[in-house]
Amino acid sequence: MFTRLNQMLYPSSANPKFMPSDPWSFICFHVLHTVLLVFHLAYSLVHFVQYVAHRIKIRGLAISYHHNRTPQLISHDVADLTKLPNHLAVIVDLQDGSEEGGGVEGLVAQISEIAAWCCGTGEIKQLSVYERTGCLKSYNIKDVYKLVEEGMRSYYGSEMPSIKIDVPHSGAAHPTGESNGKVVNRKTDNKNDLTIHLLSEEDGRECLVDLTKTLSELAIAKKLKPRDITVDVIDEQMNMLVVTEPELLIVFGPQLDLQGFPPWQIRLTEIYHQPDNDAVTYGVFLKALQSFASCKQNVGK
Amino acid sequence: MTVLSLPSFPLMQYARNLFQDLLVRVLRTGPVPRHVAFIMDGNRRFAKTNNLELREGHVAGTELLLKLLEVCFRMGINTVTIYAFSIENFNRPKVETDALFDLIRNNIVVLGSKDEMAERYGLAIKILGNRDLIPEDILELIVRVEETTKDNKRGTLNICFPYTSRDDIAQAIQKVVTDVFADTKQAPPPKSFGPPSSTSRPSPLHVTEKMLEKAMYTGESPPLDIMIRTSGVTRLSDFMLWQSHKNCTLEFVDTLWPDFGVRELYRLLLKWSYVKTLELQRDDLIQTTKVNNSTKNDYVGNYDEEVSSHASALTKISSVEKAVVHDEGIVEGICID
Numbered sequence: 001m002f003t004r005l006n007q008m009l010y011p012s013s014a015n016p017k018f019m020p021s022d023p024w025s026f027i028c029f030h031v032l033h034t035v036l037l038v039f040h041l042a043y044s045l046v047h048f049v050q051y052v053a054h055r056i057k058i059r060g061l062a063i064s065y066h067h068n069r070t071p072q073l074i075s076h077d078v079a080d081l082t083k084l085p086n087h088l089a090v091i092v093d094l095q096d097g098s099e100e101g102g103g104v105e106g107l108v109a110q111i112s113e114i115a116a117w118c119c120g121t122g123e124i125k126q127l128s129v130y131e132r133t134g135c136l137k138s139y140n141i142k143d144v145y146k147l148v149e150e151g152m153r154s155y156y157g158s159e160m161p162s163i164k165i166d167v168p169h170s171g172a173a174h175p176t177g178e179s180n181g182k183v184v185n186r187k188t189d190n191k192n193d194l195t196i197h198l199l200s201e202e203d204g205r206e207c208l209v210d211l212t213k214t215l216s217e218l219a220i221a222k223k224l225k226p227r228d229i230t231v232d233v234i235d236e237q238m239n240m241l242v243v244t245e246p247e248l249l250i251v252f253g254p255q256l257d258l259q260g261f262p263p264w265q266i267r268l269t270e271i272y273h274q275p276d277n278d279a280v281t282y283g284v285f286l287k288a289l290q291s292f293a294s295c296k297q298n299v300g301k
Numbered sequence: 302m303t304v305l306s307l308p309s310f311p312l313m314q315y316a317r318n319l320f321q322d323l324l325v326r327v328l329r330t331g332p333v334p335r336h337v338a339f340i341m342d343g344n345r346r347f348a349k350t351n352n353l354e355l356r357e358g359h360v361a362g363t364e365l366l367l368k369l370l371e372v373c374f375r376m377g378i379n380t381v382t383i384y385a386f387s388i389e390n391f392n393r394p395k396v397e398t399d400a401l402f403d404l405i406r407n408n409i410v411v412l413g414s415k416d417e418m419a420e421r422y423g424l425a426i427k428i429l430g431n432r433d434l435i436p437e438d439i440l441e442l443i444v445r446v447e448e449t450t451k452d453n454k455r456g457t458l459n460i461c462f463p464y465t466s467r468d469d470i471a472q473a474i475q476k477v478v479t480d481v482f483a484d485t486k487q488a489p490p491p492k493s494f495g496p497p498s499s500t501s502r503p504s505p506l507h508v509t510e511k512m513l514e515k516a517m518y519t520g521e522s523p524p525l526d527i528m529i530r531t532s533g534v535t536r537l538s539d540f541m542l543w544q545s546h547k548n549c550t551l552e553f554v555d556t557l558w559p560d561f562g563v564r565e566l567y568r569l570l571l572k573w574s575y576v577k578t579l580e581l582q583r584d585d586l587i588q589t590t591k592v593n594n595s596t597k598n599d600y601v602g603n604y605d606e607e608v609s610s611h612a613s614a615l616t617k618i619s620s621v622e623k624a625v626v627h628d629e630g631i632v633e634g635i636c637i638d
Contacts, residue, residue, distance in 0.1 A: 029330055032326050032327045032330045033327075033330040033331070035327045036327050036328065036330050036331045036574070039327065039571055040331075040571075040574070040575045040578060043571055043572065043575045044575065047575075204546065204547075205510050205513075205543070205547075206510070208470065208474070208513065208543075209508060209509065209510050209513060211474070212474045212477050212478060212505075212508050212513060213505045213506065213508045214505075215474065215478050216477070216478045216481040216482065216505035216508060217505045219478050219479075219481070219482040220481070220482060220485050220505065226475055226478045226479040226482055227475070229471060229474055229475040229478060230471060231465075231467045231468055231471045233471075234467075234470070234471050234474065235467070256550075256551050256553075257550075257551075258545070258546040258547065258549075258551070259547070260546055260547045261546050262546075263466070263470070263542040263543045263546040264467065264470065264542065266537055266542055266546065267466070267467060267537070267538075267539045267542060268536055268537075268538060268539065269536065269537070270535060270536055271535045271536065271537070271551070271553075272535065273535075291535075295534070295535075
């Protein structure tokens with residue numbers, strides 16, 4: 001009965017810890033809560049102004065940088081950057097399928113665009129694309145490969161760089177390279193200009209849980225002592241099972257949210273996020289590379 | 302100068318405290334995060350830009366920390382986690398690590414001693430990290446402070462020292478594997494008692510995300526809501542990776558840690574409160590529309606029947622009335638006759 005009353009008298013967002021029941025504190029609470037609502041209103045106004053400023057900035061980026069689908073222009077844009085990542089990760093959102101550029105098709109188009117830019121820089125050899133739901137993984141990898149290649153062809157024409165798509169969770173890869181029954185180490189062959197890793201939520205915590213299961217089985221089978229489980233052992237396994245640590249992560253979404261990106265892999269990763277951006281654009285990509293070039297990494301020092 | 306400002310100083314201080322208290326009271330009428338983490342970055346750059354000694358930079362940072370902790374706990378935040386010392390920090394020059402150790406030593410004593418923060422806010426102080434790497438004299442202190450504050454239930458202050466998230470995940474995996482291993486090693490019941498029940502024994506297949514989460518250093522803390530990193534660096538630097546990569550607001554702030562003030566913390570908390578309120582309202586809306594829809598659907602299901610039964614009842618009633626009228630007429634007629 002009392003809790004029902006409290007529910008009626010207090011907003012659902014209120015902290016139950018500070019829900020007094022005597023009349024005086026009740027009045028106080030509501031006066032203070034009203035002030036909070038005024039603050040929220042003020043903040044929403046500030047937020048709106050910020051939003052407009054961010055959108056103008058993004059528009060400005062789009063105007064000042066354009067790739068014109070020519071790799072030479074891309075490599076010219078990154079020419080004066082002091083360093084570029086070798087392994088880039090991006091978080092992309094699955095857009096509503098009914099909108100233009102949405103759905104799985106839109107996603108593949110985005111991936112092929114980013115892949116084309118990465119090849120254009122000439123330095124980025126690995127691209128990890130994180131999409132939370134993993135909807136791409138249910139498609140045949142050869143079809144995805146074909147679509148990505150098609151998209152990249154508009155940049156490269158006949159001088160197509162060799163790419164490879166790899167789905168760590170299922171172990172599928174295309175092209176597979178040697179196929180005479182021998183398992184090729186996915187991470188060590190560097191014959192391709194760009195390797196694209198498709199990641200989703202299951203490559204994060206779930207993968208660590210699976211690793212724990214495997215290690216427990218090994219321990220029970222007396223092949224491994226629990227004491228021997230160290231950071232290095234796990235790191236080696238994670239590098240093999242998922243991907244290595246990316247150097248730069250670009251979040252192409254309005255909010256800075258990692259959405260469950262594999263936790264083991266983001267240890268020292270530089271995270272770039274353009275606030276209120278909602279599209280995968282070349283301007284943001286370039287801005288991220290510029291900020292990566294200007295930051296300095298110092299582990300522990 | 303100092304003489305002039307002296308009389309007004311306590312008054313100003315008083316007014317400022319009053320104002321801050323009011324703000325805290327306002328903010329806690331809304332949603333309050335349960336768990337906030339700080340990466341206190343920028344002490345060294347602060348010292349450099351202000352021509353101070355390195356040590357003084359760290360001291361300034363610690364002073365600020367105490368101020369912010371007070372705000373956090375007054376606001377009703379349950380757990381605050383701070384990154385005091387990374388395992389990688391052992392790579393720093395010895396002079397600096399010694400200075401840092403000194404600071405930690407002094408502050409742990411201050412925090413844990415009577416009528417200090419821990420007592421005032423009912424805080425349990427916990428040190429998270431790889432204890433094998435802690436110098437012996439500090440370890441003793443830590444154990445003592447943890448022991449004296451362990452019964453405080455109102456909040457928790459986690460001090461990560463020396464900590465890295467990968468080390469955390471690795472030790473959690475190790476712990477879970479050890480548990481599973483120990484459980485299976487216990488001899489199954491002898492054959493004479495019938496076949497061993499396979500369901501009661503934990504097997505590797507029963508390892509879950511929850512088990513791992515519980516085995517982390519932060520296993521007893523509520524899920525992380527906000528992670529704040531100062532000094533404009535946009536990396537997690539091996540801090541709470543597992544805890545922050547999901548359902549957590551990351552805030553990368555440009556100010557150096559000693560310059561990061563209560564005001565800025567307040568701004569971030571207000572932002573969080575605003576976003577959370579909107580989220581809660583949206584969830585409420587979804588829930589109520591769901592409830593409405595479901596009741597409407599149920600109702601629609603019965604509605605037709607009801608309408609038809611009403612209709613049939615109506616026709617029945619009218620026919621009965623007619624009959625009555627008719628009968629009455631007849632009766633009347635009979636009477637008249």
